[in-house]
Amino acid sequence: xxxLEVLYEDNLCIVINKPAGLPVxxxxxxxxxxxxxLMEYWPDRxxxxxxxxxxxxxxxxxxxxxxxxxxxxxxxxxxGVIKQYHAICRGKPDKPEGTINHNLTIRGLEKxxxxxxxxxxxxSGDNEYSLLELELASGxxxxxxxxxxxxxxxxLGDDKYGDFHLNRSLCKTYKxxxxxxxxxxxxxxxxxxxxxxxxxAPLPEHFLQFMRVVDIPAAFFP
Numbered sequence: 001x002x003x004l005e006v007l008y009e010d011n012l013c014i015v016i017n018k019p020a021g022l023p024v025x026x027x028x029x030x031x032x033x034x035x036x037x038l039m040e041y042w043p044d045r046x047x048x049x050x051x052x053x054x055x056x057x058x059x060x061x062x063x064x065x066x067x068x069x070x071x072x073x074x075x076x077x078x079x080g081v082i083k084q085y086h087a088i089c090r091g092k093p094d095k096p097e098g099t100i101n102h103n104l105t106i107r108g109l110e111k112x113x114x115x116x117x118x119x120x121x122x123x124s125g126d127n128e129y130s131l132l133e134l135e136l137a138s139g140x141x142x143x144x145x146x147x148x149x150x151x152x153x154x155x156l157g158d159d160k161y162g163d164f165h166l167n168r169s170l171c172k173t174y175k176x177x178x179x180x181x182x183x184x185x186x187x188x189x190x191x192x193x194x195x196x197x198x199x200x201a202p203l204p205e206h207f208l209q210f211m212r213v214v215d216i217p218a219a220f221f222p
Contacts, residue, residue: 004037007199012068012192013061014038014046017201020057020178024048038062050076053142055157058085058183059201071192076139082187085134085144086203088180088210089153090163092122092130100147104140113140115147121217129156131216133184144181156180156210174213178206 005017016034018024023033025048039045046062047069063069075081097118104113114137122130130153134144142161148154149161157167157179170176182204188197203211210216 004034007059007201008197010193010195011064013049013063013072014042015059015061015186015199018052018057018060018183020055020204020206023054024051024060034060049073050139052183053145053179053181055159055179056085056181056183057178057201057204057207059186059199060183061186068192072188075188075191080189082185083136083139083183084185085136086120086182086184086207087132087134087144087148087155088207088216089130089132089148089155090166091128091153093117093119093132093151093153099137100151102147102150104143104146106140111138111140113138113143113147115144123214123216127214129214129216131211145179174210176206176210180207180210182207 006014007017008015018034023030025035026033035048042064044064046064047066048060048062049069049072050061052058052060061072063072100115100117102113103110105111116135116137118133120131120133122128136143145155145158145161149158154162156162156170157176159167182201184201184203186197186199191197
């Protein structure tokens with residue numbers, strides 16, 4: 001567990017601050033995953049309740065029992081759980097806050113999708129980058145990355161939906177090799193054992209380092 005930061009733990013769940021680059025689950029060509037690490041360090045394998053992309057850092061919850069996993073899964077499938085993210089994107093949105101409502105195609109089917117955003121801070125000059133706070137109102141695959149790309153403000157470091165020419169330039173100039181998307185806040189109003197759970201995960205160092213070099217104000221953060 002030396003490579004993982006435990007943000008919260010009780011008799012029902014464990015909440016991890018997942019580093020960027022660590023896959024959540026194993027598969028072809030993957031020797032180490034969050035799932036395998038949890039299995040190694042807990043005698044009763046914790047069950048992942050939701051997912052994060054490999055290159056997304058931040059909060060992820062695993063349940064300690066099958067009953068707890070079923071309870072948390074019902075909560076995550078509903079409307080009460082709040083999942084917030086921070087992202088650094090190209091340019092600046094047309095307005096300081098709003099909602100992106102582009103429907104997304106998932107396995108051949110068009111699905112209603114909604115992401116709320118708020119501009120936190122930005123830098124200006126020859127190149128403009130913005131730090132956004134985002135909240136999922138639906139949970140589609142790669143939703144934030146796809147929505148921001150469709151809105152003309154792709155997440156920096158996104159090698160699937162992003163600005164590939166800009167990514168190469170940022171890698172060369174600033175050594176940026178990570179996706180700048182971070183799951184920063186999770187709120188569960190009432191857990192299966194009737195607790196209110198609110199977890200915050202600070203921005204990782206690769207995020208803060210990029211903000212420093214391009215002069216994105218960080219006064220918002222403690």
